[in-house]
Amino acid sequence: MVVHAQEAAAIAQSFMDRLNEVILFPLITFMMAVALLVFLYGAFQYVLGANNPQKRTEGSKHLMFGVIGMLVMLSAFSILWVAANTFGIDVPY
Secondary structure (H helix, E strand, O other), rough: OHHHHHHHHHHHHHHHHHHHHHHHHHHHHHHHHHHHHHHHHHHHHHHHHOHHHHHHHHHHHHHHHHHOOOOOOEEHHHHHHHHHHHHHOOOOO
């Protein structure tokens, strides 16, 4: 009975390692890059539309959404990293 439990634990550990390595952490990295692009787009909009209040407002909204997106992705990465290290799962980064 103990042997089966150890085998199941090893299989679950292997599955979680692959899930983190192939899906979760690369997805978080990709979404962080998207948030950075939204932030940069907002910065360019804000600077290029300096004379137009509507363009400045639109640019500042993109800046805010980019910062919020980066904070959410950083939080998600941190939570997954802490959880993975708590349970002894190897983190690819």
